[in-house]
Amino acid sequence: MGMDTAVSSTGARARTRRAILDAGTAVLAQNPTASLADVAAAAGVGRTTVHRYFAERSDLVAAIGTDVLDKIAAATDRARPDDGPALTALERICQEYFELGESLAIAFDDSLAGTWNWDDWDEETEADQALARLVDRGREEGTLDGRLDTDWIVQILWSLLYVAWQRKRGGDTKHNALSLCLYTLRKSVGAPS
Missing domain, CATH: 1.10.10 (Arc Repressor Mutant, subunit A)
Known part of the structure; x- marks a missing residue:
């Protein structure tokens, strides 16, 4: 008992x-x-x-930072970055990251920057490495534009996610914001036809 x-x-x-x-x-x-x-x-x-x-509040904020990293790792795993063509896998990652919702929004919010010390965010994570490997694979296989380097493509992904979440927060539907994000991702990093 x-x-x-x-x-x-x-x-x-x-x-x-x-x-x-x-x-x-x-x-x-x-x-x-x-x-x-x-x-x-x-x-x-x-x-x-x-x-x-x-x-203290700082303890909660630190725990939130760790939690967001854990959610990003789980989202990366769910997206199966090693399966299928790289552009398709990158779209899955984009969808999974978008679904992180407020966790993603809090990570993007510059006004929070002075309220936490997220030391773990300075270190490259397994999710970061998986994303970089995926982009490298896409550039090699020709599904991603080889003229764009890996860091640039990763930054485009995060930038598009930021814009999509700002759009959703501004009142657009989740479906439309994600659709625009995915369309723009394909057009901006996909290999030219």
Whole structure:
């Protein structure tokens, strides 16, 4: 019986932590100066509960940074960057990254830059490496424009995602913003016909 209690307690703690992280991401994406009380209200928990998991706002923000990197890694894996033609795989990555929603929006928000120290973001991740390998493969196989170097193509991808999310935040439909993003990606980095 003690083991069952420990397991359910751990599950409840994980769900509460996840709710706080998700609420923190959503709240900070809308208001970078939001307080822990604002996050607690959005998560449906008390402020003391948030403090139990994250002693200070900076602890929550650091955890959000790690969480966003984890989500990018999972999205990269779901996109299967090694499967099929490189341009098709790059489109899948673009779709998966776009679906990160507020996590992507918070990563793009320059107004948040002074509110966190995301040390992990300075290091190249496995997701970064997988994306670079995909682009290199596409340039070699001829599905991506060989005149564009790898870094340029990666930066185009992130720039298009930024514009698509700004468009969605401005009121465009998610479907239209993503469709425009994918169309522009194909036209800008695909090999010329």
